[in-house]
Amino acid sequence: MEHFQRLPGSIVIIGAGTQGRRLAYMWSSRGGSVSLVDFQEQQLHDSVQYVQRLRDIHADREKSWGEIGISYPNSLKTTLKDAWLVMECVPEILLLKQKVIAQLDDLAPEGTIIASNSSSYGISEVIEGLQLKNKKRVLSAHCSIEIMGHKDTNPSLITLLLEQSKAHGFSPFHVRKSSIGYIYNRIWAAIKRETLLALSEGVCTPQEIDAIFKDVLKTPKGPCEQMDVVGLDVVLDIENHYAESRSGIPTEPREYLRNMIQYGRLGVKNGQGFYKYTDAPNQMPRI
Ligand SMILES: NC(=O)c1ccc[n+]([C@@H]2O[C@H](COP(=O)([O-])OP(=O)(O)OC[C@H]3O[C@@H](n4cnc5c(N)ncnc54)[C@H](O)[C@@H]3O)[C@@H](O)[C@H]2O)c1
Numbered sequence: 001m002e003h004f005q006r007l008p009g010s011i012v013i014i015g016a017g018t019q020g021r022r023l024a025y026m027w028s029s030r031g032g033s034v035s036l037v038d039f040q041e042q043q044l045h046d047s048v049q050y051v052q053r054l055r056d057i058h059a060d061r062e063k064s065w066g067e068i069g070i071s072y073p074n075s076l077k078t079t080l081k082d083a084w085l086v087m088e089c090v091p092e093i094l095l096l097k098q099k100v101i102a103q104l105d106d107l108a109p110e111g112t113i114i115a116s117n118s119s120s121y122g123i124s125e126v127i128e129g130l131q132l133k134n135k136k137r138v139l140s141a142h143c144s145i146e147i148m149g150h151k152d153t154n155p156s157l158i159t160l161l162l163e164q165s166k167a168h169g170f171s172p173f174h175v176r177k178s179s180i181g182y183i184y185n186r187i188w189a190a191i192k193r194e195t196l197l198a199l200s201e202g203v204c205t206p207q208e209i210d211a212i213f214k215d216v217l218k219t220p221k222g223p224c225e226q227m228d229v230v231g232l233d234v235v236l237d238i239e240n241h242y243a244e245s246r247s248g249i250p251t252e253p254r255e256y257l258r259n260m261i262q263y264g265r266l267g268v269k270n271g272q273g274f275y276k277y278t279d280a281p282n283q284m285p286r287i
Helices: 018-027 041-057 073-079 094-107 123-127 155-167 183-200 206-217 223-230 232-245 252-262
Strands: 010-014 034-037 068-071 083-088 113-116 138-142 146-148 173-175
Touching: 010 018, 018 034, 018 041, 034 041, 034 073, 041 068, 068 073, 073 094, 083 094, 094 113, 094 123, 113 155, 123 138, 138 155, 146 155, 183 206, 183 223, 183 232, 183 252, 206 223, 223 232, 232 252
Parallel strands: 010 034, 010 083, 034 068, 083 113, 113 138, 146 173
Antiparallel strands: 138 146
């Protein structure tokens, strides 16, 4: 395992849901302590169990696990007092993200990096209109993989986070300019959009699209299978966000999705999307 310099202080994760607990596992894998903050006791409890299960599974790997602490939002100031990094992992609702980032800016010590894990809102959109004390330490760190600043983010913090993310087992990339959507997500959005457009024109069936995609690119899943895993309502929300933020996005893919959703086809989560499902598979979609 490569040598790295562990930073003094802890990492705080706001939101102990699907993503927060995954990040807690990774960020505690090299001895640093992680505090999970959520107002739902059950989520905190489940997160600790989730991290422990993964640690048990990977017990053979050489790791020096850090402590996992849990706390509630009402003691946030105390939880943050020695944090070098705080990441918000609350649901993908812009107003909620803005509220949490403003709160963190208010309560976190001056040197704490504040990161948003949003899948679809870049940090420039999140902080727009907010009166922050120190916006230079605020950035996006989607899944600790795509690190993106806004125009005033301190570049040295981006470098630091890229280094630390890599040392904790992520494969991080720097999104060099403010972007509506992250690098991978933009490419994936284009694939989804063109897939839906071709379907709406009657050019091919979902089965044919998936088969040709997998055959040419040697991927385990095709676009329709992958959209089913993410959830067609989520796919529509993301595409709506692109359409609101950019010109030239065709309307047909969204109409096609709305029509499917109207007939109760949401994907794997309710057993019916492009395909029918009997068991919910254990998947980790990238949305
Ligand atoms: N789920 C994924 O696979 C995935 C992948 C990449 C990125 N993301 C992004 O990560 C973020 C979180 O997604 P998720 O799927 O983990 O959501 P989730 O709904 O599973 O969990 C969110 C958690 O935040 C908590 N919460 C809400 N408001 C809070 C507050 N003010 N203070 C503390 N806790 C609060 C909720 O109680 C909940 O436990 C979103 O921005 C999402 O787009 C998710």
